[in-house]
Amino acid sequence: MELRPGYKRTEVGVIPEGWAVTTLGKVAQFRTGPFGSALHKSDYTADGIPVINPMHIIDGDLSPSAEMSVTEEAARKLTDFRLKAGEVVLGRRGDMGRCALVQRKHEGWLCGTGSMIVRPGSAIEPGFLSRILSSPSVVASIEQTSVGSTMINLNQGTLRSLLVQLPPVSEQRAIATALSDVDALLTQLDRLIAKKRDIKQAAMQQLLTGKTRLPGFGGEWQGVGLREIATFRTGPFGSALHKSDYTFDGVPVINPMHIIDGKLVPTAAMSVTESAAQGLSEFRLRENDLVIGRRGEMGRCAVVKRESDGWLCGTGSMIVRTIGSVDPSYLQRVLASPSVVSAIEESSVGSTMINLNQEVLGSLTVQLPAFEEQTAIATLLSDLDAELSALKARRAKTRTLKQGMMQALLTGRTRLP
Incomplete structure (x- = not known):
């Protein structure tokens, strides 16, 4: 296939001429989470310092659980494993691609045994790095080279040797921002869906018990x-x-x-x-x-x-x-x-x-209630269902759009202005 003007063939595929290809080890440092023996039963407490294992990395964000946390004293003994804003935390066991950018609100949390900290250098933007590490092509490459017969286990050697495409830092930043904007839209839709679901549940509770009556209806149930x-x-x-x-x-x-x-x-x-x-x-x-x-x-x-x-x-x-x-x-x-x-x-x-x-x-x-009121209640609840379905469909469409954007932007097939 003939190359588009301004593009070149590389070990990672066709990319823009202004982009480089490098191993991840040249642009980032790694730290595997502490051995399980570093934490003892007495170190754990409810609502303490969150410990981040792969199960807590969900859709590019960190979602800690109250029961998986340790005392401040225990966390201080493991300073090297505490998260800092701008780092990337990556699941290294089980499903590959679980990856999140550490935000300021996550600072001081603890990298768990099943995770790894990736600390980007000056040549790679943290937001871009997190997108690369969760992209389908990189996940596939990791899965092919990682060890583990029943559960994939990612080690530092695999990550160091991983080949990645590298745009100029300014373009990396623009790509990360564009994808973050789509994430923000998905988050907004999630909130709207949750709110609409709550409204529907409240309406069901009120209308199906007769606590709230629709206009124009009376009489005993x-x-x-x-x-x-x-x-x-x-x-x-x-x-x-x-x-x-x-x-x-x-x-x-x-x-x-x-x-x-x-x-x-x-x-x-x-x-x-x-x-x-x-x-x-x-x-x-x-x-x-x-x-x-x-x-x-x-x-x-x-x-x-x-x-x-x-x-x-x-x-x-x-x-x-x-x-x-x-x-x-x-x-x-x-x-x-x-x-x-x-x-x-x-x-x-x-x-x-x-x-x-x-x-x-x-x-x-x-x-x-009377048949007419039954029908009116059912119709109103069906209308709420339709609104909820429309929001879910919009979210699904936005998520599909995001996947397409990631593929196009991270490979340079689509360039931002």
Whole structure:
């Protein structure tokens, strides 16, 4: 392939002519975290000086845990391992690529046994260094050369010999700033998502209990037993389906794992032939049915939409079919609410895995407003769900954009003004 003007071929690929290639050992120093024997049981305390191991390096930031911290006295004995602003802390065990720039707020924290401190020299910008060390190409290179049969273990020798591309420092700084701006946007979206989720939870708590009424609605709510307003059908025994009945991309079988955030999310591998599904017609889902997970984590519940009509209720699920003036979408919200989930968990059977049966479900009492109010509540909560989904989609798109930016900027394929 012909080179673009202003680019050259190197050991790390095609990069701009003004960039250099060097080993990391020439532009940075390293210090592996202390041996485990350097810290004793008596050194640990709650909410002390955080100890940073790979598990605490998340999405380019340091997230300490209160129980993994030591006394100030213990930390003073390990001065060489205390973090300073502008350093990079890197996980050296397990998943490679866990890497974070040490900020001023992290100063004095302790590098753990499973981590390593990378101290950049004047030729490499700290923010750029952290991006390079977490980039897919560098992670792949580390994984190929690191030791460990069951768990990758990164050592200083591997890092010293690592080849990296090096733009001028001013360009390194610009690249790091551009990527940090995207990180800031992701953080802002995370806060918006958390806030919207809290609003939704509060709305559910208020609206589903009648503590808050929507404008235009009044009148008393009725407490009714669930068996008075719905019928139940437990999914077929596992023996009803044979190995030969399964096929790829056939009629979906819905087990609890396929009920996610109030929606049915089938997998192509968990499906059966049409003839097998016809033989189990009483377990086929109908539009506006509810399907609820009856094993494991309670609260998994979804309304069957038109596109899911005819799918098959799996062994681990149960069909709830409403009777009379009950809005299925409202009932789904009730069955997934914390208070009902708690009641189910207290009443269900199973020593290691909760198992919901028809008797437990039918004995539940739910609060039921008039049908019109049920629909209004369900609609408002669905609108909140849509807003939350839009924020999550925006975050996912921004994260994908960031990955593309990293690849383009760190290789010089895209240059900043």
